[in-house]
Amino acid sequence: MPDEDPCIGPVELRDRAKDMAAAALTTEDRPLLGQFADGLEPWLIVRTGIDLSGLPSTPLDFPPVADRSWWPLGWLTVGMMALAGARLVSYACENKGAAFVNLVARPEKDVGVQLAERSTKPMRGHTDGASFPFPSEFAMGGEVHSPAPDLLVLVGLRNPGDTPTRLAPVSLALDALTDEELHAMEGPxxxxxxxxxxxxGHIRVGAPVLSRREPRHGLSMRFSHGKVTPSHDAPPAAEAALRRFKEALAELYVDVSIGPGDICLIHNRQVIHGRGSPGSGIGGTTRWLLRTYGWMDATVGCPQPGGPSHCHL
Incomplete structure (x- = not known):
């Protein structure tokens, strides 16, 4: 693997990481990764078994830790994404464009009571970057931001309590809706x-949450329990669709375990993801995941002027 910090140059060193990930991939995982890349699997967990015994204490904030103990797993992640036909991306407005971000419990003294409690409680299902455009919308021009992630990638460093990541396929939840409600979800x-x-501060107003116009994997969804609301002039079918979608999700979640050394690749627009309760405790040997985003090779955005090649507006 490259010796450099994977937060620096993950695009430039992508091919090296790809070759090394291909060599490390098991015969069982290789066809599964191909199926994931083709959209035949909504998510995939690759269990690398990599040695993480040298990890420092779990950090207390989002910014990545410049510590070599996790770098090989970081590069394996870049390589696995490349094998799936994707490249690592970040957003200038999200954690200052960091290529990898820590998912950890945060101390009350640093972030306040509300955010500290939120970091130790269950998280409701959503897609990441829900207010950002679909690729087809970005292609039409006039967008403030680049497209939302095609892939959400979670990387396990520590998970002592086996806190589950909760995943639900969008297509199964949509099966609970009527044709009228589905049509409403595609409307403004x-x-x-x-x-x-x-x-x-950009709010997407009068927009669809469901698209059939994206180039990959059929229906594409953007969703958040708290951030998506019917517009003031929305028809009853739109309100009913959102309500029935939420109700359907509750019965569809699958709990998956992301342990040390695991790389979980998720199709962000085809899967709603959430989290079980990590429990109390900060730092030390508490839960520590990394999170990064990916775009499939065909997805384009607006690079941050003067920023690293993976960072976009």
Whole structure:
């Protein structure tokens, strides 16, 4: 693997990481990764078994830790994404464009009571970057931000309590809707506010939450329990669709375990993801995941002027 910090140059060193990931991939995982890349699997967990015994204490904030103990797993992640036909991306308005971000419990003294409690409680299902455009919308021009992630990638460093990541396929939840409700979800009937980690004031007003126009994998969804609301002039079918979608999700979640050394690749627009309760405790040997985003090779955005090649507006 490259010796450099994977937060620096993950695009430039992608091919090297890809070759090394291909060599490390088991014969069992190789066809599964191909199926994931083709959209035949909504998510995939690759269990690398990599040695993480040298990890430092679990950090207390989002910014990545410049510690060599996790770098090989970081590069394996870049390589696995490349094998799936994707490249690592980040957003200038989200954690300052960091290529990898820590998912950890945070101390009350640093972030306040509300955010500290939120980091130790279950997280409701959503897609990341819900207020950002679909690729087809970005292609039409006039967008403030680049497209939302095609892939969400979670990387296990520590998970002592086996806190589950909760995943639900969008297609199964949509099966609960009537044709009229499905049609309403494709209409300009929803307002979408930015999620908490995205430092932007841009609210998407009068927009669809469901698209059939994306180049990959059929139906594409953007969703958040708290950030997606019917517009003031939305028809009853739009309100009913959102309500029935939420109700259907509750019965569809699958709990998956992301342990040390595991790489979980998720199709962000085809899967709603959430989290079980990590429990109390901060730092030390508490839960520590990394999170990064990916775009499939055909997805384009607006690079941050003067920023690293993976960072976009």
């Amino acid at each position: 009937w929803f307002d979408i506010a930015p999620q908490g980690t995205f430092d932007t």
